[in-house]
Amino acid sequence: MEKSVINPWQWQNGRHYAQAVAVxxxxxxxxxxxxxxVHADGTSSTADMHTQxxxxxxxxxxxxxxxxxxxKNIVRLNVYTxxxxxxxxxxxxxxxxxTRNEIRQAATFFEVKSLFETLSVELEATVVK
Structure with missing residues (x-):
């Protein structure tokens, strides 16, 4: 697999994402x-955002x-909060x-009205190998 990050600018680097990823x-x-x-027993967390x-x-x-x-091979990550x-x-x-996982991904952050039950953040990924 060959992965290339496309960043015509530098400002996104401090925001932990790439403008595009070609694979x-x-x-x-x-x-x-x-x-x-969501805990292993299927219950939704009621904790604060950081814990969730x-x-x-x-x-x-x-x-x-x-x-x-x-x-490390996540190429697309959508964050819903x-x-x-x-x-x-x-x-x-x-x-x-x-940074720890050396992830170089295209990302989009969405604020949504609600998630399931008491949830406050959700991560949706596309991964390659």
Missing amino acids: KQVESTFYCAGQAA LLLAISNLEQVIRAAGFES TNHEEFFKCFDTFGEWI
Whole structure:
């Protein structure tokens, strides 16, 4: 697999995403449903945004690994949140995860009216290998 990041500017680098990602010679593509702060027993978290973000990341990583893919090969990441202001208070946690996993992805952030039950953040990814 050959992955190229396209950034005509530099400002997005501090925001932990790329303007575009081109991928050639892909063996397989994995489209992952949105992963949120849902516990293993199926109950939705009632915790704060930061705690929910950590659980959503953990759940996303678990699904990606179970499919035989790696988080570093996320090429598209949509982030849905019910409150941008609260999400950006824990943006450092998000950025640390992106950096630690060497993820170079195109991303879009959406503020939505609501998510399922008590959820406040959801991560939807496309991963390649």
